[in-house]
Structures are given as structure tokens and as C-alpha cells.
Amino acid sequence: MRFEARENIPRWLPWMAVAGAGAGTLGFAAVLIAAAGAAPLVGFKELFIGSFGSRNAITETGATATPLIFTGLAAAIAFRAKFWNIGVEGQLYAGALAVTYFGTGIIELPAYLMIPFLLIIACVAGGLTLLPMVLLRQFMRVDEVVTTLLTNFVIILLVSYLLEGPWKDPYSLGWPQAAAIIDAGLLPQLVPRSRLHLGFAIAIIAAIVIWLVHSRTIFGFSSKAVGLNQSAARHAGIPVTRTIILIGLLSGGMAGLAGATETIGLKGYLTLDLSPGFGYTGIAVAMLGNLHPIGVIFAAIFMAIIYVGADAMSRAIDVPTYLADVIVATTVLAVLVGLVLVRYRVLIRG
Amino acid sequence: MVPLLEVLKIRKSFGSHVANRDITFTVNSGEVLAILGENGAGKTTLMNIIFGHYLADGGVVRCCGQELKRGDPRAAIEAGIGMVHQHFTLAENLTVLENTLIGTQSLWKPMLSTANAKQKLVTLADQFGLDINPDAYVHQMSVGEKQRLEILKTLINDCRLLILDEPTASLTPQEAVGLFKSIHKMVSSGLGVIIISHKLNEIMQVSDRIIVLRAGEIVGTVNTADASKRQLGEMIVGQKINRPVRRSSRMFDPKIKLENICTRKTNLHAAGLKNINLAVRGGEIMGVVGVAGNGQRSLAEVMSGHIKPTSGNVIIKGVLALKYTPMSFMEAGVAYIPEDRTNDGVVGDMSVWENAVLTETKNTALVDRMTIVRTPQCRSTAEHICITNDVRFQSINQPARLLSGGNIQKLLIGRWFARSPEIIIACQPSRGLDEGAIGAVHQSLLAARGRGGGCGADF
Numbered sequence A: 001m002r003f004e005a006r007e008n009i010p011r012w013l014p015w016m017a018v019a020g021a022g023a024g025t026l027g028f029a030a031v032l033i034a035a036a037g038a039a040p041l042v043g044f045k046e047l048f049i050g051s052f053g054s055r056n057a058i059t060e061t062g063a064t065a066t067p068l069i070f071t072g073l074a075a076a077i078a079f080r081a082k083f084w085n086i087g088v089e090g091q092l093y094a095g096a097l098a099v100t101y102f103g104t105g106i107i108e109l110p111a112y113l114m115i116p117f118l119l120i121i122a123c124v125a126g127g128l129t130l131l132p133m134v135l136l137r138q139f140m141r142v143d144e145v146v147t148t149l150l151t152n153f154v155i156i157l158l159v160s161y162l163l164e165g166p167w168k169d170p171y172s173l174g175w176p177q178a179a180a181i182i183d184a185g186l187l188p189q190l191v192p193r194s195r196l197h198l199g200f201a202i203a204i205i206a207a208i209v210i211w212l213v214h215s216r217t218i219f220g221f222s223s224k225a226v227g228l229n230q231s232a233a234r235h236a237g238i239p240v241t242r243t244i245i246l247i248g249l250l251s252g253g254m255a256g257l258a259g260a261t262e263t264i265g266l267k268g269y270l271t272l273d274l275s276p277g278f279g280y281t282g283i284a285v286a287m288l289g290n291l292h293p294i295g296v297i298f299a300a301i302f303m304a305i306i307y308v309g310a311d312a313m314s315r316a317i318d319v320p321t322y323l324a325d326v327i328v329a330t331t332v333l334a335v336l337v338g339l340v341l342v343r344y345r346v347l348i349r350g
Numbered sequence B: 001m002v003p004l005l006e007v008l009k010i011r012k013s014f015g016s017h018v019a020n021r022d023i024t025f026t027v028n029s030g031e032v033l034a035i036l037g038e039n040g041a042g043k044t045t046l047m048n049i050i051f052g053h054y055l056a057d058g059g060v061v062r063c064c065g066q067e068l069k070r071g072d073p074r075a076a077i078e079a080g081i082g083m084v085h086q087h088f089t090l091a092e093n094l095t096v097l098e099n100t101l102i103g104t105q106s107l108w109k110p111m112l113s114t115a116n117a118k119q120k121l122v123t124l125a126d127q128f129g130l131d132i133n134p135d136a137y138v139h140q141m142s143v144g145e146k147q148r149l150e151i152l153k154t155l156i157n158d159c160r161l162l163i164l165d166e167p168t169a170s171l172t173p174q175e176a177v178g179l180f181k182s183i184h185k186m187v188s189s190g191l192g193v194i195i196i197s198h199k200l201n202e203i204m205q206v207s208d209r210i211i212v213l214r215a216g217e218i219v220g221t222v223n224t225a226d227a228s229k230r231q232l233g234e235m236i237v238g239q240k241i242n243r244p245v246r247r248s249s250r251m252f253d254p255k256i257k258l259e260n261i262c263t264r265k266t267n268l269h270a271a272g273l274k275n276i277n278l279a280v281r282g283g284e285i286m287g288v289v290g291v292a293g294n295g296q297r298s299l300a301e302v303m304s305g306h307i308k309p310t311s312g313n314v315i316i317k318g319v320l321a322l323k324y325t326p327m328s329f330m331e332a333g334v335a336y337i338p339e340d341r342t343n344d345g346v347v348g349d350m351s352v353w354e355n356a357v358l359t360e361t362k363n364t365a366l367v368d369r370m371t372i373v374r375t376p377q378c379r380s381t382a383e384h385i386c387i388t389n390d391v392r393f394q395s396i397n398q399p400a401r402l403l404s405g406g407n408i409q410k411l412l413i414g415r416w417f418a419r420s421p422e423i424i425i426a427c428q429p430s431r432g433l434d435e436g437a438i439g440a441v442h443q444s445l446l447a448a449r450g451r452g453g454g455c456g457a458d459f
Helices: A012-035 A040-052 A055-080 A088-103 A111-140 A144-164 A198-216 A218-228 A230-235 A240-267 A278-288 A293-317 A322-343 B043-050 B073-078 B096-101 B115-128 B143-156 B173-188 B200-206 B229-237 B296-303 B326-331 B341-345 B352-356 B375-388 B405-417 B435-450
Strands: A002-005 A344-347 B005-014 B017-027 B032-037 B058-063 B081-084 B161-165 B192-196 B209-214 B217-223 B254-262 B276-281 B285-288 B311-316 B334-337 B423-427 B454-458
Touching (some): A012 A040, A012 A322, A040 A055, A040 A293, A055 A088, A055 A240, A055 A278, A055 A293, A088 A111, A111 A240, A198 A218, A198 A240, A218 A240, A218 B352, A230 A240, A230 B341, A240 A278, A293 A322, A322 A344, B005 B043, B017 B217, B032 B043, B032 B200, B032 B229, B043 B058, B043 B161, B043 B192, B073 B081, B081 B143, B096 B115, B096 B143, B115 B143, B115 B173, B143 B161, B143 B173, B173 B192, B173 B200, B209 B229, B217 B229, B229 B435, B254 B296, B285 B435, B296 B334, B296 B423, B341 B405, B375 B405, B405 B423, B423 B435
Parallel strands (some): B032 B192, B032 B209, B081 B161, B285 B454, B334 B423, B423 B454
Antiparallel strands (some): B005 B017, B005 B058, B209 B217, B254 B276, B254 B311
16 A cells, blocks of 8 residues: 655645544544444434534534634644644633733723623733744744643643632632622623633634735745745745744633633633633644634534534433543544645555 | 576556557666657556556556566566666665665564674675664655665665666755666676666666657657667657757846845754855846755745745835745746645646646636635636647646646746746756756747846756
8 A cells, every 4th residue: 555646736735634534533433433332323412413403503503612612723824834822721810810810890981892801801812922932942943842831731730820829809718719700891791691702703703814915925835835845935025934923812801712712702700710721622723724714613513413413412321421532532633633634645556 | 698688568558548568678787778768658647557556458568577466566576676766765764774674574573683784784885885773763865865875775685676766856965976887787697677867968878778768658769878868858759859959038127136145944854944045037047056055946936925035125126025925026027936846836646737737826817806706717818828839638627736846846836937936946947857848848938038137056
């Protein structure tokens, strides 16, 4: 068996690979559900009902997808330019810290000013968190995988310190949590009496805007060239360092928005369990979405369906919730294999 | 006598493109066979099939009468075929000796056994005049030394047939002469050598027999003693070659002037510049010659705004350059065609049209005020560039990496010339190109000179 590069890749082929990977994963999940002692079809039915079957299920899926769209965008923007930002988790918390600092009473504005202000602040905080690592890579060739990954721990420990110490809410009965965001700073609900908030719409709009920026503007064109071949881009007069810095700010900014919308949209206050690893899952979302902003929306919603649905499935037919993680991991692996098959065709013999 | 290598009816196609069509030839021991052909004529594909990197669609390769297992480089090595690729395959962080041991030692042995290998290496190096220090690290070595190491690597595996792909592409003339002496010593001790090259002069000098490939087929086999350069050139291209004629042209004022330019060393191997003074006038082509690594790259990069000199002035069309960025020099009328066209020239994974307009990020005809790319205009501009410069491709949307070297160079030249530059800096613009493409490149440079542009060309 050997691989041979394809000369012309039809446009639909990458999407076929992603769809094929999804189907393959469901088949694998069916085996696991059966191994756990339940009927696979019943399991899938429960999974679907749990994530899509009722108003409550749909809004819950949307709420779970929101941070994943933002972190998926953060990873996709950076990865497309071959900047391996593994620090989305830390930048997410940086955004959350920023909205907590400015949103708990230090500034009071009417809601129509307060919300944009908090979102911008979070965006800036996330971007600035990533900026030093961008500069270190660009000017001193320090490996960004290491720096961005380690920054996560620094920021999470900073959050932990602030929540246990100076920022601890005196009314929280000893729990490490910050004071609540003021009412004017909270995102309105999209559907009444649900957890689906305005952040979901903002995430979709952000993905569409980034898609347009990528595909239509000179910045998108330059960042594609810089990502694929920095040296050729420099020789063609594209300002490489400026482009990479902008990419870093945009990527960190999206991560910051994830933290902000979770804080002011879902929870209302900052805690240490704000993100159960959304930053890392975002990498998987970006890969699953083929690093395409619109692909990221679908990938994030898919992941949310699996996570929310697997919870419901485990309650209904008594299979472990870990199945969700297995399904997500298998999907990402299957997609990566699928994308290799997009670039190469397999020849069984000769 | 059984020939060293027999190639019988080798066929290979990639999709609809036929790379090799019924190729048949033999190599005897003690013989140097040269394979000539244009970029994309199928030479490298053929060698990769013989060496087992590619699987042929049909045909047989026999070594000393024994059929080689298809698609297995290990079988080829064991049969005594050694290949030195144009781009070296050495581990830079290991020594010469360790590089020759790669692939020869069992993974389960705790220590390398080096004494015998070192003795063999030194003997072989002496025997064939391949001067090398077994304990030097590869990253400290020059291109010529690396190539000698590549050859020794094959010899230490008891190679009887050596395949050299473009062996002189990056050698200085002196190093090339040394290489040819070694090749003579090897064939007189009974080895067979296949050499692939564009350089007719060298082929005439070193080979015994010449095969010419065109569009995947053998179009002729000649004994070197009976061949003429003109005849070979026409066989390669398939038509008469029109070499551009250089006529004298009017000289204008200096377009670019360097005054006492000094630069820092950019890396260990390249020299910095010391007090360089030169001026290139409009209508003039200035050639810069010298052994690679003596500051040519620094000179080109200073003149194109890529590096800032530590002292001295660059004066473009009478104006002192203050800002050293590629874009500011481009806006002043400089075009820089870099030496390494695949790494510094095109973005291989972007399409042909995107590469054709890569330099135009500030062109108001292609980008509107909101910095939106006007895709239709970009495509038509790219098509125009490709047509006027005879860039051949299957689709303007195909990735640029699928173009042949000559077409990539024509694309780059077309893209830069579309900006109507007044100063052109071209580094080794015809390197690795076939006769037809070289003619086209020289023709474009002469045409630019005729329009009053000044060229600084490093040949």
C-alpha cells in the first residue's frame, strides 16, 4: 500500500472527508455503546433527543457551543498562519479576568455601552496575553508551543490566587468566586428562561466576519501567504511581522471573548471552573472545522451535541458519560486521517 | 558481458500526465552515462523508479542480470545502486562518519562500531580523491564537502552504480572539476555512473554516452565523442534554440548607487560586506560573480531592503534610502528575484493566480479602499502575466508547487516585471533551468534593460 499525491483536489472532497469521518465515528461509537450493554440505536436516539429533542435541549446545546466557537476560531486563526497557539485556555481566563475587573462595579454604564465595552476589554486582554509569545517567536525564535502552553498555568494560577484572595466575594460563603457582574454588564438571554445567551449570536457573527476577513481582505490574503511560506511572503513585500502580530491579537482576542461571554453570559461571576478545558477542546474544534471559520461553527455545534447528548444518553440508558470524550477524540482523529486522504490517494497495489 | 544496469520498457504516469513512456537503456561498468532533458522531461521520475522510490506502471529494472524488487529502495541499495540527490539527505547534527553509518547498524546494538567503518571511509576517500574529514560535523561543511560525503555514503554500501542528480548545480567550477576527477577514478575502477544535468559543457566533458529525454520519451542516444552541443540542445528542446542576442543599448543615469556599504555577517557561512561602492545605470546589466557565500546574498538583500547596512548609503534614483523594508524598496522601483525560487519566491500551496499577484498588496487596481481584494481583477491580471511570460499550467487555480522549476521562474519574473521595475536584482536567475527556459529568462532581462531599467544580476 502506498500514498500518491493528488494533483487537483476538488472543492467538495475535504467536506466529504469530514462527513465520512463523522459517519465512521458514529459506527465506532455504536460498538462502544453495545459493549457498555445498551442498544446502539436507542443510545443514538437518546443522544439526539438529549441534544435536540426539546426547547431546553436545543438551547443547552447552543450555550455549550458558544465558547467552543470562540476558542475554535482562536485556534483556527492562529493555526492557519502556522502559529501554534496552545494557550487559548489562558487567554480565555485573561478575558474573564478583564470583564470581572471592569464589570463588577468599578465602571457603571448603561447596558448598551457596558456590554460592548466589556467585550472589547476582554478581546484586548486576550490579545495582549498572546502578544509577548508572538514577539518572542518572531524576534527570538522561541518555540510558541512551549510558551503559550506554559502561560496557561501562569494565568490559571493567577486566577486561583485572585479568587482565593483579593477578589474573593465576601458573600460567597467561602467559595473561591469573584463578585457578581453588575446587571448592566450581563448578556441578555436569546430565549427566555434558558441558558442560551446573546454570546451565541455574537460567536456566529464573529465567525462570519472572520471568514469574510480571511477570504476577501488583503489581511486575509497576507496571513495565508505568511502562514504557508513566510520567506516568500517577505520577499513579495508583505510585512510579515506586522501580519503575525495582528494574527496573534485576533486569535487571543477570540479566546478572550470566550472567557467574557461565559462570565457575563452564562455564569454571571468568575469561578475557577469557568472553563472545563474549552481552550484545548477549541484546538479539536478548529481541526474538525478544517481551520475554516464556518467549519468551526459546525464543528463546535457538533461537539456540543455530543457533550450535551451524551449526558442525556448516560442518564437514560446507563452508559458512561466518558463516551462523549471518546466520540470527540475519535472524530478528531478520523478527520485528521480523512484530510490526509484528501491530499493523497491510497494505492493498494502498484 | 552482462550490463550493470538494464532498464526495460519503463512506463509511469501521474494521472493524465505521462512522465515516462517505454524507457529502455543499459549502463555498463566503467561507463558514464549522461541523461539530458528539459525540466519536467521525466529524468528525476526515471531515477526514482530505478532507485525504488516510485513504482513504475510497467517495465523491469535489472541489476547485473537480476531483476530488482519493485518499489523497494533497500533492494536497490543491496543490489549496489547508490543515488545522490540534488538536495542532500544528510543529518546536519551528526559527523561525517556517523552519517555514513546511518542505516547500516542494528537498532538493538548499544554502541556504534566505528573503527572498521572509519578505516573503510578513509581508504575509499583516498582511493577516489574524495577529500573529507571523518570527524567533522555536517553543518560545518561546504556544499562540495557535503556532496563528497553523499558519494562516500553510497560507496561505503558497496555501490557499483552511482546516480548523480544535478551534481554540479551548487558547486563552484573548481569543486566541479574535482568531482569529475573522482568520477573518472570511480569508472576506471569498474563502477558505472549515471549523471543527470542541464549543463551541456560538463556533460560533454565527463560522459561517455548521452541519452536525451523529451516529454517522457528517449529521443536519442549518442556517443559523447560524436555529439555537438548545438545538436544536443536542439534534441533537448525539440526545435531550434533562439539564443537572445545582446545589442548595445543607451546608458542612462545611475538607478541605484551603493556608497561604502558594510553589513554584519548574517550567518556563519556567508561573509558580510565591507565598504562596497557600486552604481548601476539605466540600460545596464551588471554581473556579480564570485564563489557562493562571499557576500552575494548580503549584497542582494541590501539592494532590495531586506537587511539594513551597518554603515553606508543606498541611493535609489538619486534619493537616499532611509527605510529598509522590502515594500519601501519595491515602491521605489526595485524588483528582487531571489536565488531560491521555491522557498523565497512562490508560496507553493497557494494557487498560481494568488502567487502572480502576491506582490500587489498595495496595488489600488486590485485592492479597493476597504482593503478588499478584487478577485476578478486579480485573476485577469494573473492570466495576463502568465500569457505574456509563457507560464504553462493546467489551471490557474492549481497550487504553484505543481509547476516545473522553469515555469515557476517565468511566473516570478512575470510578476516582478508587471510592476515595471526600474532596478532588477536577479540572483542566479537561470539556475537549474533548461536551455529553452534560460533563453526566455535572458530575453526578459535584456528586454527590461532596453526599456531603461538597470539590472544587477548575479550569475
